[in-house]
Amino acid sequence: MFLAPLLLSALIPPQELKILPSTLxxxxxxxxxxxxxxxxxxxxxxxxxVSFEIGPLPMVADSSSVQxxxxxxxxxxxxxxxxxxxGSKIEGTQRDALRTRMTRLLSERREYAAKKKGIEAGFGxxxxxxxxxxxxxxxxxxxxxxxxxxxxxxxASLDEEMARWEVRDQEMADAIDDLTKQLxxxxxxxxxxxxxxxxxxxxxxxxxxxxxxxxxxxAWWQPTYDVRVSPDLTGVSVGLVAQVSQxxxxxxxxxxxxxxxxxxxxxxxxxxxxSRVMELPQPPSSMPSARMELGDLxxxxxxxxxxxxxxxxxxRKGSGARSPAPTVSVQDFGLSAQFVLPVPKTVRSGGExxxxxxxxxxxxxxPERYVVPSVSELAFLRADVVxxxxxxxxxxxxxxxxGPDYLGExxxxxxxPGDSTSLDLGIDPNLSVTYVAIKDLREDPGFLSSTSSxxxxxxxTLKLSSSASGPVQILVEDVLPLSKDDRIDMAPxxxxxxxxxxxxxxRLQEESGVYRWRVKLSPGATSLIHWGYEASFxxxxxxxxxxxx
Numbered sequence: 243m244f245l246a247p248l249l250l251s252a253l254i255p256p257q258e259l260k261i262l263p264s265t266l267x268x269x270x271x272x273x274x275x276x277x278x279x280x281x282x283x284x285x286x287x288x289x290x291x292v293s294f295e296i297g298p299l300p301m302v303a304d305s306s307s308v309q310x311x312x313x314x315x316x317x318x319x320x321x322x323x324x325x326x327x328x329g330s331k332i333e334g335t336q337r338d339a340l341r342t343r344m345t346r347l348l349s350e351r352r353e354y355a356a357k358k359k360g361i362e363a364g365f366g367x368x369x370x371x372x373x374x375x376x377x378x379x380x381x382x383x384x385x386x387x388x389x390x391x392x393x394x395x396x397x398a399s400l401d402e403e404m405a406r407w408e409v410r411d412q413e414m415a416d417a418i419d420d421l422t423k424q425l426x427x428x429x430x431x432x433x434x435x436x437x438x439x440x441x442x443x444x445x446x447x448x449x450x451x452x453x454x455x456x457x458x459x460x461a462w463w464q465p466t467y468d469v470r471v472s473p474d475l476t477g478v479s480v481g482l483v484a485q486v487s488q489x490x491x492x493x494x495x496x497x498x499x500x501x502x503x504x505x506x507x508x509x510x511x512x513x514x515x516x517s518r519v520m521e522l523p524q525p526p527s528s529m530p531s532a533r534m535e536l537g538d539l540x541x542x543x544x545x546x547x548x549x550x551x552x553x554x555x556x557x558r559k560g561s562g563a564r565s566p567a568p569t570v571s572v573q574d575f576g577l578s579a580q581f582v583l584p585v586p587k588t589v590r591s592g593g594e595x596x597x598x599x600x601x602x603x604x605x606x607x608x609p610e611r612y613v614v615p616s617v618s619e620l621a622f623l624r625a626d627v628v629x630x631x632x633x634x635x636x637x638x639x640x641x642x643x644x645g646p647d648y649l650g651e652x653x654x655x656x657x658x659p660g661d662s663t664s665l666d667l668g669i670d671p672n673l674s675v676t677y678v679a680i681k682d683l684r685e686d687p688g689f690l691s692s693t694s695s696x697x698x699x700x701x702x703t704l705k706l707s708s709s710a711s712g713p714v715q716i717l718v719e720d721v722l723p724l725s726k727d728d729r730i731d732m733a734p735x736x737x738x739x740x741x742x743x744x745x746x747x748x749r750l751q752e753e754s755g756v757y758r759w760r761v762k763l764s765p766g767a768t769s770l771i772h773w774g775y776e777a778s779f780x781x782x783x784x785x786x787x788x789x790x791x
Contacts, residue, residue, distance in 0.1 A: 262294045262295070272461075291443050322438055344421045347418050460489040487596065583600075635661070636656060673716070680699045695779075730783070
């Protein structure tokens, strides 16, 4: 059960309370917020109330979001209170984490010292061989005709091993020195922090386990994608990577990490409908003063309630010779989704970005080359992709690789299974495009006519290099001008081959003057496309072509 935060000071005795240790177990990260969850245990040898403190919590913790939930045991929450204090910065989990890292490093350095003794023993053996040879001692089985070469190689190997040992030993010494300074320096500093005071009532003696949860600000995560495209565009591999960072002043050390698409900072309420009135201007004397207009805004309050989300965390240990790598699970709640990482993760406060691979996103790919001859004599690679997996595709930036080459950055929209989008992949050097104007002719009327005409035709040549890996599909689009004046009649002219006539293509022709052709080319092949237009107008007019993007 959850107990909403209550200021029940009367339930908490005024004397100094025992601070119970707690462990940060789970963090659910949203955009700009995170839900932290700590687990602690309360023992009692008697029946009745027990009061205690939990903390410290960071100052960015939202006091109104603090909740305590009973997980096991025969106890009932009676109330809690959140208070702000000032004290040593090295307290609680931060101090314990530094000391734990110090202990591990000291232990590792002691064990590492034994390795040095082994290297030194090797040097002693080499010295023995050299001294024995110089003194003419019979070495028996040790002696052979390559003894000096063997000793030289062994000595060089020991020198390299000792050099590596010294580098690592110095790294550990520097790290220990840095931790010692942190414990000494930060232990003297003070900061503000929050403590939770709570009272529980034990119905029978024993131990109860509770979970403390609270929202913190200054936490973020963003989906990014690594997109690798095969050189022939027949396959696309998309890896979803989470970039997580936080400045909560609380390290997330080995926690169950959930990444949620919920956006609690936006709020839960839809926008209100505005009032819109069309009025005639009033004389200046009747206009309300600026003071009156501003006064209408007094007392306005802007706010949004926090939201939280949770989820079950599960792990599975493999057995036998084969142990599959743990995978990220996805919990799709419809309005939001959570990515649950399978192993504990650490994200330290300070703003550094942690990149956490989430999963591969399966896509169905239909590749093509895209050409707009009158605008550019370049052929652009692109692929229509359809999401075929069971997890949503989050909007985010993507780094695009074609084979081993990095092409640049693109962006994915939010997608759900079955949705599609177009992925731009840059220029295809294997497809050459040439564009030429064939005719540009104005014909004025004869003796019995008053109508002039303007005829323009063009030709595009497409050629696929013989070194291309296989046939390619090409979409060619270009624009024939439309008339915005009833005195000018426009008509397409000498379209060869005929453009596409599907429903979308015909709509584009009518609405925008866009004509489309699809061409399939094999390596070394060439294709020609002719098109043009004819404009008819009264002879005393002089129409001009206006082009805008």
